[in-house]
Amino acid sequence: MQLAGRNVLVIGLGLSGVAAALLALRCGARVVANDASPRERLSPEAIGLEAAGVRVVAGGHDGALFSGTDLVVLSPGVPSFQALEAFEAAGGEVIGELELASRFVTAPIALIGGTNGKSTTTALVHAMLEAEGLRTFIGGNFGTPLAEAVGQPFDALVLEISSFQAERVPTLHARTHALLNITEDHLDRYPSFEAYANAKGNPFERMTADDTAVIPFGDPIVLRQAARGKARQVTFSAEDPRADISVEGSDIVDLITGERYPLSLLRIKGTHNVANACAAIATASAMGAKPGSIWKALATFSGLGHRTVLVAEIEGVRYYDDSKGTNVGASVAALRGLVEPKAVLIAGGRDKLGAYAPLVDALRDKGRALVLIGEAADRIAATAHGVVPIRRAASMEEAVQIARGLARPGDAVLLSPACSSLDMFRDYKDRGDVFARAVLAMQQEEKP
Numbered sequence: 473m474q475l476a477g478r479n480v481l482v483i484g485l486g487l488s489g490v491a492a493a494l495l496a497l498r499c500g501a502r503v504v505a506n507d508a509s510p511r512e513r514l515s516p517e518a519i520g521l522e523a524a525g526v527r528v529v530a531g532g533h534d535g536a537l538f539s540g541t542d543l544v545v546l547s548p549g550v551p552s553f554q555a556l557e558a559f560e561a562a563g564g565e566v567i568g569e570l571e572l573a574s575r576f577v578t579a580p581i582a583l584i585g586g587t588n589g590k591s592t593t594t595a596l597v598h599a600m601l602e603a604e605g606l607r608t609f610i611g612g613n614f615g616t617p618l619a620e621a622v623g624q625p626f627d628a629l630v631l632e633i634s635s636f637q638a639e640r641v642p643t644l645h646a647r648t649h650a651l652l653n654i655t656e657d658h659l660d661r662y663p664s665f666e667a668y669a670n671a672k673g674n675p676f677e678r679m680t681a682d683d684t685a686v687i688p689f690g691d692p693i694v695l696r697q698a699a700r701g702k703a704r705q706v707t708f709s710a711e712d713p714r715a716d717i718s719v720e721g722s723d724i725v726d727l728i729t730g731e732r733y734p735l736s737l738l739r740i741k742g743t744h745n746v747a748n749a750c751a752a753i754a755t756a757s758a759m760g761a762k763p764g765s766i767w768k769a770l771a772t773f774s775g776l777g778h779r780t781v782l783v784a785e786i787e788g789v790r791y792y793d794d795s796k797g798t799n800v801g802a803s804v805a806a807l808r809g810l811v812e813p814k815a816v817l818i819a820g821g822r823d824k825l826g827a828y829a830p831l832v833d834a835l836r837d838k839g840r841a842l843v844l845i846g847e848a849a850d851r852i853a854a855t856a857h858g859v860v861p862i863r864r865a866a867s868m869e870e871a872v873q874i875a876r877g878l879a880r881p882g883d884a885v886l887l888s889p890a891c892s893s894l895d896m897f898r899d900y901k902d903r904g905d906v907f908a909r910a911v912l913a914m915q916q917e918e919k920p
Contacts, residue, residue: 473575476500479540483507483533483556484547485518488569491617492545493526495573504529506537508550538564545572548613548636551661568640570633573618575643579609579626582759583675584751585633586652588802592740592776593652593748593755594632599773600756601628603765613637628759635671636661645678648758649703650686650751654693655801656826673697684758686751689715706758708750710743717750724750731763733770740775742809778904780806780886783911786918788881791872791911795904797888799824800831807834812884814840816875818868818907821891823848828855831890835860841878843871847895868896868903872910885911 480496482489485507493505503526507514511530522528529537535555538544544559544566560566574581582601584594591614598610609621612631621629633641635658654669662668673694676685679701687694689707698705706728709715716727723732724746738749753766761769775781778795785791790812797803798821807815815838819831832855835842839860844852845868853862861878865871875885887907897903 473499473572475543478502478542480504480543480545481506481537481541482545482547484550485509485514485521485528485530486547486549487517487615488617488619489545489547490515490517490521491619492547492569492572493521494524495576495619495622496543496545497525499576501543503527504537504541506530506533508532543567545569546640548634548639566640567642568637570612570618570631570637571641571644573622574641574645576622577618577626577629579621579629580647580759581629581631581645582755583612583631583633583646583649584652584755585635585638585649585672585675587655587657587672587799588805589652589744589748589751590632591796592745592779593650593752594630595776596749596752596769596773597650597755597759598630599769600752600761600766601630601759603768604756604761605765606760630759633675635668638674639671641675643678644675646675646683648684648686648755649675649679650755651676651694651697652748652751653688653691653801654697655799655830657799657801657824659825660823669693669697673700676701676703679703684754686754686758688747688751689718706754708747708754710747710750715750717754719746719750724753726753726757726763729757729763731766733763733767737767737770739771739773741811742780742806744805744809745775778901780809780888781904783908784915786876786911786915789876789879789883789885791885792887793904793907794886794888795893795900795907797890798892798900800826800828800890803888803890804830804834806888807831807838807886810838810884810886812882814838814880814882815884815886816841816843816879818843818845818865818871818875818885818887819889819891820844820846820849820852821889821893821903822846822895823851823891828852828890832856832859840880840883841875843874843878845871845896846889846891848891852890868906869910872907872914876914 614632685703689709
């Protein structure tokens with residue numbers, strides 16, 4: 473892709489926007505960087521673009537910015553707006569940072585998408601390829617923009633991809649694409665579940681018969697997306713032995729290679745994490761990892777923060793931080809995956825307008841009680857009425873205290889909000905940290 477002498481407009485100045493602007497500048501483009509936030513709310517990195525030679529425009533998306541623009545790079549968190557739509561309707565090219573960077577890299581790409589489990593699976597695939605001795609980049613939605621990998625000597629690129637990022641990837645080609653699941657999420661942005669699912673499946677369209685699609689066995693929604701391309705399909709399941717990568721007795725079995733991996737190797741717990749491990753084995757194998765490297769990674773990978781992490785045990789009750797459970801499907805998986813027979817669930821936050829019925833079904837089986845916080849509390853309470861005792865809390869600290877009073881020895885208290893965090897917290901990490909501090913403070917009070 474030739475950018476030298478072209479006019480590039482980057483919209484949205486988070487991590488990916490800043491990285492895209494610097495990449496375009498490095499390639500000889502004239503770059504304007506734009507963000508809807510006022511200048512005083514921009515990060516130091518965004519303001520620092522000016523010193524590099526980028527024109528930074530903050531405080532709104534003025535239509536005049538599009539005049540003379542050859543290419544727009546749209547950050548994933550920025551929804552469409554009228555001036556952008558007019559530019560695109562007139563034939564202007566609008567792509568994402570992931571697409572831009574993919575045009576300048578040569579190492580094979582492994583994409584990991586899905587509503588739930590993609591960060592854990594991405595990190596596990598990365599660990600497997602590193603164990604194989606491959607110089608492996610990890611990023612995308614995982615945290616580091618792909619643009620930062622351009623020009624570096626990587627052997628493989630492992631990228632978590634969100635639906636937002638997958639909206640504008642017209643030429644992005646993956647050697648392997650694992651789409652773990654598709655359940656309701658982000659319906660505050662998409663007009664329908666089908667539109668959300670179609671965004672998730674976009675990367676399959678560029679895949680060929682030499683590529684590998686890793687998909688859950690027996691999932692018609694994901695299968696329909698994978699069928700949009702020509703990649704060979706490898707299936708995984710933590711429950712159905714007919715899958716290519718599945719569980720048989722006390723082992724994960726790879727029917728393609730005949731290799732068996734004892735479940736006792738896994739340091740990450742829960743049925744959902746067994747499924748993630750199966751998907752990671754399929755993905756890493758397709759990228760060149762051998763069984764010995766996969767063994768090593770399975771035995772050493774301890775998981776990621778805020779994903780069903782045990783914080784403390786107090787009076788026979790275990791307290792788990794699953795603040796990354798930002799949608800219903802994730803919270804259902806976390807709740808059902810607990811070894812404890814019953815749990816007090818702390819849920820709520822900013823509503824994504826999905827259905828809470830699946831969460832209520834899980835509460836029927838595993839719920840001791842439900843403690844609600846945040847803006848979505850009324851909707852969740854209405855759906856869960858009569859299923860388990862429901863209490864409200866005005867803060868995370870109060871929610872922890874209420875949960876303590878409701879739990880019994882042998883139970884769990886699980887923070888898995890099924891919502892985003894932005895009504896009360898900076899992000900899901902902040903929410904999980906506040907929960908953990910409240911639990912540890914409570915534990916400290918118990919010590920003589």
